[in-house]
Amino acid sequence: MSAEPTVEGLAEELSTYLDTTRINQVRRAYYYAEQAHEGQMRKSGDRYITHPLAVARILADLRLDHQSLMAAMLHDVIEDTGIPKDALTEQFGEDVAELVDGVSKLTQIEFRSRAEAQAENFQKMTLAMARDIRVILVKLADRLHNMRTLGPMPYEKRQRIATETLDIYAPIANRLGMHSICTELEDLGFSSLYPMRAKYISKAVNKLRGSHREIIEEIRGKLQEKLEERGLPGRILGREKHLNSIYNKMKFKHKSFHEIMDVYAFRIITDTEDDCYRILGAVHSLYKPLPGRFKDYIAMPKANGYQSLHTTLFGMHVNIEIQIRTEEMEHIANNGIAAHWMYKNEPSNVTSVNQARVDRWVKGLMEMRERADDSLEFIEHVKVDLFPDEIYVFTPKGRIMELPSGATPVDFAYAIHTDIGNAAVACRINRNLASLSQPLQSGQTVEIITAPGARPNPAWLSFVITGKARSSIRHVLKTQKRAESLELGRTLLKRSLKGFGAKLADISDAQKQAVVNHNQVNSFDDLISDIGLGNRMAYLVARQLVADADGDALEASGDERNLDRAPVTISGTEGLLVKFASCCKPIPGDPVVGVMDSGNGMVIHSDTCSRLPDSDEGRARLTHLKWAKDITDEFSVELRVELERQRGVIAEVANAVAMADGNIERINVEDQNAKFGIVSLVVHVNGRKHLARVMRRIRNIRAVTHINRVRY
Incomplete structure (x- = not known):
């Protein structure tokens, strides 16, 4: 098959949403790339130009703008054919050249290690994303086509590309809300890394699906009947479980294959937000909902902009998972940030909110990049933020903050602003004073108490979990240590x-x-x-x-x-x-x-x-x-007190320390017999005179026979 009909096939698809002038610009980019890659072949034996064309097709399915499609056609030109960026600027304009440059890999730099190469690439990608988010969309489409055609590659290269895909690219697609690309990348990555496991799970899924077809049809029929009875619009789709997610649930949640597959999943797509809630009422009247399993992501969208109602019902002796959403939410769930271009001509509130979330995330990445000492430290921080299982908490003014599961008040403080995190000294959760290391739960209201001149505590690094908090604390500690x-x-x-x-x-x-x-x-x-x-x-x-x-x-x-x-x-x-x-x-x-x-x-x-x-x-x-004069700080001292055993003597010791303005950090009864005991206590004092006062008070207790300061 010649290349002409292929580009014409793409042009036909583009004609559904682009005008002729723009389609011609995409065509021109194709011919330019075809000439540049002349004579180059892929490992599969196909002409190289088939790859840029396939990448452009993936972006056309997402209905991306003509500049993204042109960049897709030209994305390997700078790297593989030696054509400089200036030549592309002259031919196709500044925007397209910038996109191509952003997507080009960093092959010119000699890296010390593979991990560093990957990290440097990611840093460059972050910078390019900050300038234009379309860079990452072209990059994801490029990676998706490479994953689809991974077969002819040598084993080591296949493993490396698949690992990088699961570590970096699939989570980015998820963070940008692009569910369909994310799940395909995950499944392709999983199949490359674990071909036998993928084959086994796939076989088991097909076998099970065949035997469950009747139950699925019966549930679908009952749901359809209920919607018609109430006059509610909605199309009902069955939901596929993906190989990678089945494997992860078996591995990390220790569930058996049958436990995962005994859940029947459906999605109901309707017209308006109002219909979503009415359909929820209808399905709850049909089957009983399971307590604690209802989630309203319409009122409180996920960090990547995902919106839907989730509920789990118990009916016909099985669990039925149902997601209810509008057509627009469905588009955004599958295409995420790319849906922004679908609705470019008729901007909707949902896509602009989604765009704002992505902008906020990219801005956060830029802040982390500035604070990290090197690209490897940066990528470690980012990986944490790419795998969020979100919780939603409120500021005292009612603003919703999304944080990864397990986040603490310190993470919350840094999410609001770096300065608030750096100056945090305490917090209130639901108006009660709480520990800064306590993991937050969804729905809590968190208030951070700050103090001027306060500094991050190195101990925070042992419990914070967001990349932003970790990189900010390290940055301050490094600066402080240097000073x-x-x-x-x-x-x-x-x-x-x-x-x-x-x-x-x-x-x-x-x-x-x-x-x-x-x-x-x-x-x-x-x-x-x-x-x-x-x-x-x-x-x-x-x-x-x-x-x-x-x-x-x-x-x-x-x-x-x-x-x-x-x-x-x-x-x-x-x-x-x-x-x-x-x-x-x-x-x-x-x-x-x-x-x-x-x-x-x-x-x-x-x-x-x-x-x-x-x-x-x-x-x-x-x-x-x-020592300087006038020291008011407290210091720990260990004391060993020998005493006669009497009722209430420990309380007397504690009281004596308090009377001398001391503060007990720890008290321990070491060994004792019927008559005598030894008490070890660590007290806080602000100097030798204060210590003498504390020891005098304890010595005055009648039961105390001996007291001395412990030094090892």
Whole structure:
């Protein structure tokens, strides 16, 4: 068959919704691509041009505009034939050239790994989507045709393409509401990865369908009868279960094949929203609805714009799942964002809302992209957002927010705005104070309480689940860690320079640059940051900085060397890079030293701690510290109390701590016999004087025989 009738066949299909001028532009793009790909063949033995033509046909079924169809024809031209983008701009205009460039793969860049190549591709796609969402529609159609013709490919390539399809492209199609493309991609991907499983499930489905045909027809007949009796318009369709979804339910929900297939699924398509609710009443009068299985996605659409009424009925000894929706909702359910072009001439409220949702999602992707350190981190965040099983919660003003299942108030805060997430300190769920880590349920009203100057807690990363929250928290923590490492590094370097009788301000830029080059770092700030993180010693960097012009390091004199031992002041609230040792739990007033922990900053120990190094060389590396005055923060201290057993003695101990303004974090009765017991308690105090007050109060209890502070 020659290529002419094929493009003419497409032109005929396009004539149902495009005018002649635009069809001719699509034709021109076809001939241009045909010439460019002359002599190129596909693995199947077909001429290469059959692929762009097939991609354009898929888009024509979605009734996409002429520019998308032209881009489909030309989508491999830049990559495969060496024709530059400028030539396409000249021939077909800026818009089409931009679309083609957006869809072209990143083959020019050498990647370190396959995962990185996939991630970089996805990043480029995100940027292109932000400029024009049609890029992803052409890309999805391209992927769909490649999946349909995967057969002749080598096994490894088939596996890679199928995995990428299930990981990235099918979820994107789902996020854009394109159900028909999503399910076909999933089923093709599943069949490529697990051909035997797909064959087995497909065989079982066909066998079961044959034996159930009578029941299906009987239920359909009764539903039809009920609609006619009430004078309600509606066509009733049977719903197919897809291989991939059957497999996933068997695998993840641990259901047997017969459990899944014993549900009969129907879809009723009607004229208006009002009819949907009236049909719901009619089917509920025919069979009993199952409690808790009704979902109204018309009033509260899914994140991808999907709208429908879902109900499960029990009738004729089987479960019957029914979806009720209008024709327009059916279009949007199958074609998602692509339905926007179907209704372009007669814009409807539903498609504009759908468009707004997609815009919001793409904007979210762009924000994540800016915060991620590299493409692999970005794609990890995005994958989380591509598999949402949604819940719907309300803001105090009644706005609906869609979040993935399992989302917490912190995810909710970041979904509203990054600044609200960063400043969140507490929340109210249905007006009651609740934990920030508590998973939210659909229908709850969530209010976030913020405080100026508050910062994200690193512990949030262990429970947030949305990509936006995770990337925002990481971004703030990285920035904070950098600022803190610079501050701590500068303090330590200044102190070491003082030992050489030098000041940081007096050191020339040339000398700084020489030390930067010597240490092979990018900038002087990076060098200081490394000192703060504990990756370099301040003393050695100081020695390099004060080296004379011949490169000989000046020696610190005895007195000056003692200056290097001058203590650094700490207040105990230094943030991410100053941590207190859990072995000796130092508190203000204790003599303390700092140990640099490579990559993590400084750990503060009591100077009598048994974990400190014994050798002179090890001791020389310790940083001498002194406490700032007026510290109001609280610190943990462990106490061991020996006491005579009496009724209510634990309550007396707790009361004594409270009377001394202490706060108990943990209390434990360790071992006891009939007469004596040992109580271990961790209390919060703000210094040694406060601790002495707490211990005095406890010692005054008659039953207490001995009390001491525990240090390991």
